[in-house]
Amino acid sequence: MASSPNLSQSYRVTSDDPRLCLARADGWSRQQLPEALGQCYCEHLALSEDLLLVRSRYLPTRQLIEETGPSHGCAMLVITFGLQGESGYRSSDGAHLAFRARHTTVSAFQHSQGERCYQTGDSVAQLRLLVSERLLGTYLGAATAGELLGNGQLRQLAFQRTSAASSSLAHSLFGGLQPVATASLDRHIHCLSLLSEQLRYLAPAAPRSSPQFSAQDLEKLERVREIMLAQLDQPLTVAYLCAAVGLNEFKLKSGLRYRFDATPQRMLLELRMRHAYRLLENGCQVAQAGYQVGYRFPNNFSVAFSRFFGQSPKSVFGKRR
CATH class of the missing domain: 2.60.120.10 (Jelly Rolls)
Structure with missing residues (x-):
């Protein structure tokens, strides 16, 4: 490309x-x-x-x-x-x-x-x-x-x-x-x-039943997103996020769909990719940017980044310098 x-x-x-x-x-x-x-x-x-x-x-x-x-x-x-x-x-x-x-x-x-x-x-x-x-x-x-x-x-x-x-x-x-x-x-x-x-x-077909979310549930869902942002470099799992905020897996997944229109994996991927893009723009090396958003192998990061943005990490590196 x-x-x-x-x-x-x-x-x-x-x-x-x-x-x-x-x-x-x-x-x-x-x-x-x-x-x-x-x-x-x-x-x-x-x-x-x-x-x-x-x-x-x-x-x-x-x-x-x-x-x-x-x-x-x-x-x-x-x-x-x-x-x-x-x-x-x-x-x-x-x-x-x-x-x-x-x-x-x-x-x-x-x-x-x-x-x-x-x-x-x-x-x-x-x-x-x-x-x-x-x-x-x-x-x-x-x-x-x-x-x-x-x-x-x-x-x-x-x-x-x-x-x-x-x-x-x-x-x-x-x-x-x-x-x-x-x-x-x-x-x-x-x-x-x-x-x-x-x-x-x-917009796939909606589930037959729509779960109800309390104000406390919505606060916990916001907390899930905050944890992701703070720990982009960690191998976050659904089980860990559930334990961290006190929601069961069904409510966490359905809640993120309701609140952010995203699965846990999709939300984490988007947050990681957006942060990596900013790092690359500001001159961070490709391998370093990947490591900071949870990718231990640069090639895996490059593939994920290219799929998400339609361009390689190298094409973004150092744009703002």
Whole structure:
């Protein structure tokens, strides 16, 4: 995988810089960067008030940083299908997303000001679905949709290899459907099929009974997270966490799902990876960063980090120096 751009040597396009805006008869609208920067454009099509389809193609003539605006009007689920090349996104609070060919990145946000990063000469093609909280609520219920989208800050929910079925649909949508009478309907069905596959992973069916949690239980669940943060370098187990806070295994696991929408393993992994990313940015060696978050073998850490962020630890090392 290519290393991340050297941001100090990149050409920066601010959110206020002019872009060529074109509205097409078929409903697509295009925003295009100046030709001097290469072939760099993004096209949008509103399938409904709550479902937006976006396709982008970037082939910059120089390392490019494109700033993004501060917010959407509502919380959104964003599903990005990498069709060609790779790029990155960093929000102003340091959260990072990676996009790579043949991989799907799922994120949630409402308030996210940041920057997209592209390498010189890399051809990048991506298809995105932006889904509103209201539409998610239609399929999942308002409570589940709200838990999935979180507090409006940028969150990465998934990064995984695109299935063969989704890849076929995404390429069809990117290339444009044949101009037949049912093209609009076919496009909508394709998009809902892509959404359906992701929701099966992100929001599995709820258990038949919903446990009740007291204020004391919720305090103990917060304490679980605090213990994880304080002991990222230790081989923490569910049994240890249960004993440390005084919860049985069922209540701890169901409570973390209820309170943080995470399993114990997933929460610990996310906390470890986020801390490791900050350590690497500040110049910590890969092996040292891995050791500080509980990985005794650097190779195991590198594999886990690359799976989580979609980029290697070495590509992050020393970014802020």
